[in-house]
Amino acid sequence: MRAKMECVEDPHFTKDYHDPEKRSIANALTVEFNDGSKFEEIVVEYPIGHKRRREDGIPLLVEKFKVNLARRFPAKQQEAILAVSLDQATLEAMPVNEYVDLYVI
Structure with a gap:
């Protein structure tokens, strides 16, 4: 391909x-087939990770975080990690070693 x-x-x-x-x-994509036909070009000026799209991107990032926590940690541990990680004030006040300890199985 x-x-x-x-x-x-x-x-x-x-x-x-x-x-x-x-x-x-910005990026654009055009798909052209062997017979010469093609899809209409798709242009994305600001991809989902761009700073101008934080409102769109943060919920997707949080969902990705949850999915990946679920792959590795039991439910109670996932909840503890999420509670701290999604509360900026709590996270900033927590010593780094205590936060890292949340990830120990």
Whole structure:
């Protein structure tokens, strides 16, 4: 698949990336099939991890954190880690060694 891909710079994207007012991290994707037909190009100017999309990204990040905690820790330990991790004041007040201890099985 990689051998069939072609990467092309869009000078407008590069300009917007270097513009301190925008700092866009734009990308676009066009899928073209062997018969010459293609999907309409999809452009994403600010991907989900961009600072301008924190409102969109934080809930997804928290959900990813929960999913990965569930892969490793029992429910009670997951809850303890989440309670501290999602409460900024508590987290900032907690000594680092106590926080790290929450991850010990």
